[in-house]
Amino acid sequence: MANPDSMAADEVLRRQEVAKRLLEDPIMIEVFETADATLVKEWRAATNLEAREAVWAKITGLEEVQRLLRVIVSQGEYIQERLVQEAEAEVRRQHTRTLAQARHGLT
Numbered sequence: 001m002a003n004p005d006s007m008a009a010d011e012v013l014r015r016q017e018v019a020k021r022l023l024e025d026p027i028m029i030e031v032f033e034t035a036d037a038t039l040v041k042e043w044r045a046a047t048n049l050e051a052r053e054a055v056w057a058k059i060t061g062l063e064e065v066q067r068l069l070r071v072i073v074s075q076g077e078y079i080q081e082r083l084v085q086e087a088e089a090e091v092r093r094q095h096t097r098t099l100a101q102a103r104h105g106l107t
Contacts, residue, residue, distance in 0.1 A: 001068060001071070001072075002015075004075045004079070009079050009082075009083060012075055012076055012079045013076050013079060013080065015072050015075075015076065016072055016073050016075065016076020016077070016079075016080075017076070018072075019069040019070075019072035019073050019076075020073050020076075022069055023066070023069050023070065023073065032062065032066060035062055036059065036062060039055055039058050039059045039062065040059070042055045043055040043056060043059065
């Protein structure tokens with residue numbers, strides 16, 4: 001998976017939007033739920049350890065796909081918060097400069 005530290009903020013946010021859309025898409029939700037239910041049935045019906053382990057690997061793979069999508073969403077949320085904090089800090093700096101200039105002009 002790509003490292004968000006090496007991406008521009010807009011790319012991280014674009015990826016967040018796509019991942020969030022996938023996680024919230026009714027068809028994708030249905031696909032994940034159906035695949036999970038099918039795999040659990042296969043796991044329960046498995047008659048030997050090898051078959052169970054193979055199905056378990058598929059289940060964990062499916063969970064990993066969902067986890068990675070949630071990570072991408074979280075990365076975007078982090079970037080959004082950081083951008084807000086940076087904007088707020090810039091507003092405070094500008095306000096401080098304006099006050100300093102106003103005081104300087106008054107003295």
